[in-house]
Amino acid sequence: MEVSSADQVARIKEEFIQGCLQKVVVDPKRFIKAAASGSQDDLKIFACSWFYIPDIFSMSPLDAFTPHFMVPPTSDDELLMNVAHALVGLTYAKDFLGTHEELVKPLADAWPGLFKWLVFLHDLILATSPPSKVLYGDELFRSMILTSVCGPMYCFCHHTRLSELVLSTPGSVELAARLWLHDEFDPPRPSVTSQHVGGTAVLATFFEISRSPRALVQRIVKMKDFDRVKLATLALHRASSAATVWYNEEGGGNVVTNLLETINHLTSVPELLHTFLNAHSVLIITLTLRYLCNRQLESGDEELGHPTLLCLGYIAKHLDSGNGIAPVCEAVKSGLLWAFGECSQYFDQPMPSGVSAPQILKIVTQILPRYLTSRLVVQTVDDSMKEMPISPKILDTTLKEAWNRFLELLSERKDLMEKSQLHGVGCANDLCTMPATPEVKLMKCSRCSSLSYCSKECQVVDWKNGHKANCKVMATERRAGIAKVVYGHAARRRDRAFHLALSKYDATRQRDFLRDQASQKYPDSSLTDLVIVINYLIVPPTFSVKHIDEYEKSAATRPSGDDNNAHDIEEFREKRQYLLIESTFPGGNSVKVVTVKLDKDFWESS
Structure with missing residues (x-):
């Protein structure tokens, strides 16, 4: 049977201490005096054994x-x-x-x-x-x-x-x-x-x-x-190592806990938190959490509850800290939801200092639901749960209700994502319905050469919907060598298509509420003068209406969004040929504002 290094260390220490004790117990006072006077051998022997000697404290x-x-x-x-x-x-x-x-x-x-x-x-x-x-x-x-x-x-x-x-x-x-x-x-x-x-x-x-x-x-x-970068790098490397190299060794569990508690304290000041986040701390702590959960499954060690809850506490605090959807997708891909399910059994236990059950629960009640407004996050969550199925034991805990609500929302958003799949992702017209096949030849915009269209009709539609305002800038960027990545454009179009579908779906569900809002806020205005406003930064999202005249000065100073938002607002103000939804989506430190056009008969529909 192989002897672990921890057992070897313990055996060597025990043999050494017992050898020292046999010598000291004969005359402890002599050793105290000799050690105090500088006898190195006596000092070394007494230092390692004095606490075992009867009546030594006298x-x-x-x-x-x-x-x-x-x-x-x-x-x-x-x-x-x-x-x-x-x-x-x-x-x-x-x-x-x-x-x-x-x-x-x-x-x-x-x-x-x-x-x-x-x-x-x-x-x-x-x-x-x-x-x-x-x-x-x-x-x-x-x-x-x-x-x-x-x-x-x-x-x-x-x-x-x-x-x-x-x-x-x-x-x-x-x-x-x-x-x-x-x-x-x-x-x-x-x-x-x-x-x-x-x-x-x-x-x-x-x-x-x-x-x-x-x-x-x-x-x-x-x-x-x-050196704050060195500190953050070492802390995260050690947290990962402690859960692997150290955990089976003597005191390894304490080392893991100490490191995680220290990281939580160090990130309490903004300058260090920023450094840790840039060092991918959310991803590394998620991987550490996953490793600890695997150990718990293998060993049944209930002591793992404390460090796993510390990991979840850190993730809950910083998953939505302003770096966009990348940290969210990385954490989910690395097994965050699987580990959440494995740790559900610990939620009724006393929490570590600085961590609370409601705080951790926000991962599935607030943070991830807020980011399920992104097509990429919806796809990532769905793929992750297929690859790492969540343990059914979560349904036997106090998290059952919150977890079921999360699954319902995910199912709803997944259905919308599948229904909003674009047919022609190569064409720059967001509203193009032409199937993407090798036979469909795309024509570049002659001025900017950055966007391509399947037809003159699509180019005209996109020109009116915002490309007119951006074409010159794109041409300048291309001449300067700042070429647009085709995949990035396709991904942007997929996201916009999903945002369009989501905004229309939710506005339709809230139509009666929006009518009531309109009659209360603008009793003397026509419904066709109102913009529907949806705020997806809050869970659940909020719905309201806003008169078009209130956009006179705000259109140019709103948070960053699609380039054609301002164009849509002005066109709506001038022509009233359609209705408009303005939806705000989370994006880290910034927010994304998307305008969606609706048929004029929206208000008349039942």
Whole structure:
């Protein structure tokens, strides 16, 4: 039977500690005195075993370690090793701070000197590249120093008075952030510490105990030579690695949770959030979520509920953060809805700090429904659910009603998408019905050479519907080498066709409501003077009417939309040959406004 690296680490630590304990238990006081005076062997042995000795707390065990921090920091090799062992000894006090208050005062008294040593060791060994001495270049030694420096800071955070002392120390948060950057994500090496205590755990604990985690993040952002891109890249890479490389190792579950909590805190300030989003954080966290869900299916590990909910909380906050539909489609393709179904069993459990069930539920009640106004999103969601079917167990949870509403909306939008498929995507006329076949020859516009038409009739229709206003610009762009991509044009036409079908469908369903709105808002106006306004930025969408005269100054300053919107408004104002719908769709930081023409007999239809 193969032995895991975690089991090997545990066995080596246990054998080492038991060997030390057999020596110390004979005369603990002698070891305390010898360790305090600088005997390196005695200090090393006592640091790893003192907490197992009966009645040790009556012997002032920390006296073996604290004297070493009273000495000013120096690069003397022997003194450095003594300090490293003393730091390990202090780390083990963590589990006893709640039951042995007598440990707190010596730790508080030692903190000023201890912190100077922590900064010194960081600057001398961890931050030096290449290391200043051959000894410090040894990776195993460097790893030991990293663990030794992180341990006491992690320990102090587990007592209220000591944690306040640490957080109030100038430079402590910045040191924790730098230790986080130095943390290692290789499989664990043999270590004298009882668990993996690295910069990941330290920074996560700082955020946990702070009254204002956001203030800590702002201190980190102001650090000298702070590289936010490096921070975001490392954080996301580690989150992914922690769910794979680390999870089966000792403390791996805590590492995953600590990283996800840290990412949630770091993205609480706009400048870092923007960096994380540009680094595709939503996609990476979704992939991490999917991996954790797969592990839960394989192992049945209920502990996975906490980190999976943290992933969903992050996605719910930032899926709609202003980068358009790309992050939405990426997350859905990566298994967001499948993972949502797998995590539905956890929604009745206590939520992690900063995460709530209503917040996560918005993924299927607000965010995705808002983007189901995009043909591409509808297709992506449908394809994803066929490739990764959602577990029926979601119907046995409190999410059943919300999930069924989402499925009903998806079915409705999918039906509209299929009915609005374009026949002639090659022709630039949005209203072309000519089938797209190799036999149909397309003719380019002679002026701009950017758009092609299947007939003179289609060219005339599109010229009137907006190309007249854009032809000159397109010609300039083509001469400048900014050629339009054919696929992009075809995709735009498919989206517009879907928007047309959706707007007409919803306006027809709301016809009676719109008539009532018209009679209340404009009792003296003809229905043919009114534009139907649909706002798809809200779920469910809102419907209203607006008099054409109210567009006199607003047409040129509305949010970005199709180029022919202003043309449609002006044509409607002048001719009244048709009715008009103005629909607003989500598009990230911007919105898309689409105008749709209706037959004049719309208001007369039942």
